[in-house]
């Protein structure tokens with residue numbers, strides 16, 4: 589089996605660190621260390637997508653996401669690195685102040701366009717029109733789907749599963765479960781394929797931050813099977829190959845409850861680990877609630893830290909408000 593070509597951009601392999609939470613060891617796969625500008629999971633997908641775009645002689649990358657999209661920011665960073673223009677369709681109203689990922693989109697020189705939910709639902713159509721209008725100017729634009737989650741993009745996490753499988757060889761006690769946040773489904777879809785291809789034994793758990801478990805059972809299987817067909821991987825994925833832990837984003841994708849924030853500030857104070865409000869914070873909360881507080885069976889947990897640190901800044905006041913004033917002072 590030959591992986592598609594890619595451009596090496598991410599600092600990989602990312603390290604695996606260990607923390608003890610409530611007496612249980614949790615391995616943290618530090619995919620937030622993939623690089624400062626493109627921190628997080630998206631760069632693993634973009635390594636493949638940018639190779640493809642450059643091969644097709646693209647001048648412009650078009651993509652989409654929420655206002656604080658990590659994928660949009662990473663795409664803008666990669667585009668500027670290779671002298672391409674990025675057009676970002678972001679779901680929501682233009683805010684008064686640009687903060688977090690949105691401010692970085694601007695710094696990376698992206699052309700930012702705010703769209704309504706209705707427009708976002710037809711984003712492929714909008715992008716196609718834009719591609720045509722760019723073509724008339726003699727330039728080539730390429731559309732990268734939300735989260736970089738295409739049959740090509742998910743190779744980033746097929747490769748990550750192989751990386752984890754190699755790294756775990758020296759561990760006597762291997763994780764029974766590997767947990768990741770799920771937004772567009774590509775990270776989990778890649779891991780599911782990689783698990784089959786590289787004999788990873790751990791069960792794969794996704795914590796969805798939007799949509800429902802039913803939606804993601806379908807999305808992940810379709811994406812993984814399309815990739816398998818296209819690249820003749822010879823494996824078939826079904827919904828029994830992974831589990832979606834639903835119900836950890838009741839407050840909505842763009843919000844975070846006080847209860848979760850309290851856990852996140854505890855984790856930053858006691859473990860030096862930063863978790864973002866949209867993805868890793870909800871997934872970490874879901875993991876400890878399901879396995880540690882509710883006592884569902886596990887042997888050892890591995891949490892994939894998929895990045896998102898810049899998403900903390902627009903919510904920083906909320907984070908700081910949860911801190912206990914009476915905490916120990918030196």
Ligand SMILES: Cc1ncc(COP(=O)(O)O)c(C=O)c1O
Nearest residue numbers: 658735771772773774775894896
């Ligand atoms: C920080 C972070 N973690 C996890 C995810 C989820 O990854 P995926 O879109 O591949 O499901 C995303 C993006 O959606 C993200 O930005």
